[in-house]
Amino acid sequence: MRSDIQQEENKDDNGNSIQYKAVLRNLIFVLVAAALITNSIIIFADSSRKHAFALIELDVTAIVASSLGIIAVWRHKLKGYHGKSYLFLTMGLNSWLCADIVLTYYYFGLGINEHPVASIADAFWFLGYGFLSAHLIMALKAIPVRFDNNKNRVVIIISSIVSVSFLIYSVTRTLTSFEFHGLSDTIPLFVNITYPMLDLILIVPAVLVLVNLRKDYQLSVPWFLTSLSLLVNAIADDGFANDVASGNSHNLLFWDLFFMTDYLIMAAALYWFNRFHISNELRKSNKVKL
DSSP states (O other), rough: OOHHHHHHHTBBSSOBBOOEEEEEEEHHHHHHHHHHHHHHHTTTTTTTTTTHHHHHHHHHHHHHHHHHHHHHHHHHHOOOOHHHHHHHHHHHHHHHHHHHHHHHHHHHHHOOSSSOOOHHHHHHHHHHHHHHHHHHHHHHHHHTTTTTSSHHHHHHHHHHHHHHHHHHHHHHHHHHOOOOGGGGGGGHHHHHHHHHHHHHHHHHHHHHHHOOSOOOOHHHHHHHHHHHHHHHHHHHHHHHHHHHHTGGGGGGHHHHHHHHHHHHHHHHHHHHHHIIHHHHHHHHHHHOOO
């Protein structure tokens, strides 16, 4: 009886354990500190080493996020929408990790200093978008989101208008800035136009997830962080693709900072999912077996 009373006292008005709030504060602190440290290494590095450091840090942050995703899938299996959702998320992260490794090989192995306008890395990024879209679809089912809700209808309309406007602006800007010299430039042009289109696919469901989160910290925190991460990635993608198309290679390091932060946010989401949701599910299943 005493333990039950104490457990109730350690919960807030929304039924969240006080422990969740303490861990969340620490997680935010670590996330901000990690982002500042990784970004500062590049910002204050010698100009001749900035690109090399950026590639290495992108690989490291992607490996951390992908590893936490693999651990989550291994522990949770494919049970329910949560298991399927984080499987797709992990597959997407691993696809993007492969893309980053390809760019690292280009730089250190082949001596290609500038980012190629179109390469095999883009194929891995495109594949990752497919997996991440599936992740968001599973997330919408897991929350779940009611599409007959007036709030959601307004969110869909507004986010769609903003996204389409963003797409039109991005494609128009790419077409005007891209130096097209013939059929050989068709693929690079297609690649640069495709990125804002793929970002459009992610933006609307990501916003829906953000506005429909429950107050339960155990589940809402990882959904919030993964959706926020995808929105950060969409912003960085647009700027990166535009600078590649217009030949402003000196600006690409700026967008790499966003991509590293994106991976760190993903890692924080997967850490929380592993520590609380999966651990609690495993405890419940063990109690049932007993």
